[in-house]
Amino acid sequence: xxxxxxxxxxxxxxxxxxxxxxxxxxxxxxxxxxxxxxxxxxxxxxxxxxxxxxxxxxxxxxxxxxxxxxxxxxxxxxxxxxxxxxxxxxxxxxxxxxxxxxxxxxxxxxxxxxxxxxxxxxxxxxxxxxxxxxxxxxxxxxxxxxxxxxxxxxxxxxxxxxxxxxxxxxxxxxxxxxxxxxxxxxxxxxxxxxxxxxxxxxxxxxxxxxxxxxxxxxxxxxxxxxxxxxxxxxxxxxxxxxxxxxxxxxxxxxxxxxxxxxxxxxxxxxxxxxxxxxxxxxxxxxxxxxxxxxxxxxxxxxxxxxxxxxxxxxxxxxxxxxxxxxxxxxxxx
Numbered sequence: 001x002x003x004x005x006x007x008x009x010x011x012x013x014x015x016x017x018x019x020x021x022x023x024x025x026x027x028x029x030x031x032x033x034x035x036x037x038x039x040x041x042x043x044x045x046x047x048x049x050x051x052x053x054x055x056x057x058x059x060x061x062x063x064x065x066x067x068x069x070x071x072x073x074x075x076x077x078x079x080x081x082x083x084x085x086x087x088x089x090x091x092x093x094x095x096x097x098x099x100x101x102x103x104x105x106x107x108x109x110x111x112x113x114x115x116x117x118x119x120x121x122x123x124x125x126x127x128x129x130x131x132x133x134x135x136x137x138x139x140x141x142x143x144x145x146x147x148x149x150x151x152x153x154x155x156x157x158x159x160x161x162x163x164x165x166x167x168x169x170x171x172x173x174x175x176x177x178x179x180x181x182x183x184x185x186x187x188x189x190x191x192x193x194x195x196x197x198x199x200x201x202x203x204x205x206x207x208x209x210x211x212x213x214x215x216x217x218x219x220x221x222x223x224x225x226x227x228x229x230x231x232x233x234x235x236x237x238x239x240x241x242x243x244x245x246x247x248x249x250x251x252x253x254x255x256x257x258x259x260x261x262x263x264x265x266x267x268x269x270x271x272x273x274x275x276x277x278x279x280x281x282x283x284x285x286x287x288x289x290x291x292x293x294x295x296x297x298x299x300x301x302x303x304x305x306x307x308x309x310x311x312x313x314x315x316x317x318x319x320x321x322x323x324x325x326x327x328x329x330x331x332x333x
Contacts, residue, residue, distance in 0.1 A: 060092030061188075062254035064313075064320070068328045071298035074100070075319075076192070077310040079251045079263055081183035081244060088188065088252035094195060101302030103196040104293050105189060106309055107207040107286045115212060126219035127165055134162040135169055138223040143230055147173075150234045154180050166226040167218050170233040170268060177237045183244060192307060206306075207289040214278040221275060229275070232267035239264055265311055287312050291322045298328075 064075040074096060097103075111119070129138040136144045136158065147169070151158040154176050161169040178184070196203050218226065243262040250258030273279040290308060297304035313319045320330055 059253045060089050061251055062256050062259075063093075063096070065331055066294055066298070066323050066328050067331065068298055072303055073294050073297050074303065074305045075294070075313065076305060076307050077251075077256075077313045078106075078188055078307055079247055079259060079310055080185045080187070080189075081178055081240070082187045082248045083245060084182040084184045084187075086187065086248055086252075088248075090191065090195060093192065096305065097196060097199055097201060099303055100196070100201055100305045102202040102204065102297070102300075102304050103193065104297070104304060104306040105193060105203065105205045106307055107209060107289055108205060109209045109211045109214075109282065111211040111215075115210075119212060119216075123216065123219075126216065127168055128163055129165060129223065135164055135166065135223075136162060139166065139227045139230070140224065143227045146234055147230055150237060165219055166223050166230055167221075167272075170226075170229045173230070173233050173237065174268065177241070181241060181244070183240075189307060196305075206293045207285070209282050209285065214272075214276050214282060217276045217278050218272060225275060229268055229271040232271040235267040259310070260314075263310065265315070287317070287319055287322060290319050291326070294319070294323060295326065295328070 061076060061078070064077070066073045066075060076093070129135050131138075136147070139147065147161065148158040150173065151160065154173070156176055160176075161172060164172060193203050243264075247259055247262035250256075250262060273283050290306070290312065294304075294306055297306070308319055311318075324330055
């Protein structure tokens with residue numbers, strides 16, 4: 001699931017313009033984070049002495065600290081997408097990195113080159129609308145009308161997507177929007193990893209997941225079902241076009257209230273996991289694996305910095321709630 005939300009981000013890019021199969025590697029989780037389609041499972045009530053304190057880190061991004069028995073894992077929440085070339089103050093983070101032994105990157109969904117080629121050779125018909133129809137002919141009329149409207153906003157012909165299955169069309173819409181608005185889902189993760197590697201800090205990804213089961217499951221669904229994900233993507237585009245700069249600016253100075261006021265869980269991602277049991281399972285695994293990695297780091301010696309999309313960090317039943325349920329204190333310095 002690379003950069004934001006990992007599984008979500010990957011799905012939005014893997015079938016992008018040109019269908020770059022060799023690039024099957026994103027995330028995420030992460031554009032707008034990972035969001036469940038329904039209420040998350042309840043977790044045990046945390047001990048009453050534990051609190052969550054957010055620190056602005058001297059006008060840098062907010063960092064949480066997970067502590068237990070003297071062990072400390074720093075958790076840096078991230079938002080995506082960011083404006084391309086967005087400048088943020090990394091000095092507080094660089095100071096923290098001087099005392100860090102390892103950096104954990106968010107989970108990501110991947111498909112290898114050979115797996116992608118095999119899928120394309122054997123099941124490429126799933127990438128197109130069924131029954132020889134165009135996409136517009138396959139969709140409910142109101143969805144087709146919304147697609148035509150947003151295509152015009154993006155300065156694209158609606159015919160650009162007519163040979164795409166709805167899930168693929170929605171992904172390409174997201175990619176086209178980010179291109180038009182100069183947004184990136186690779187940051188801030190790439191810069192953080194670069195800063196860490198320059199200091200010879202171990203950088204590893206929390207988990208890699210196989211795309212094929214979820215992707216095939218979604219592509220096999222009828223347009224009447226997956227067409228709703230086009231509408232969901234349009235909602236995300238319209239929201240992000242108004243709020244992405246404000247969310248990024250708030251994130252950069254550790255203003256969590258301002259960040260959350262201008263960030264929203266992805267409707268598109270919620271659509272995907274509502275339609276696919278495989279995707280739902282990956283959503284749950286992204287939290288399970290992140291929590292496990294943080295708790296394991298507490299017994300590994302040395303300090304760890306975990307990079308976590310705020311979608312899975314702060315939501316009900318997310319990483320913060322799960323860590324607290326395991327008796328880990330979450331606080332500021």
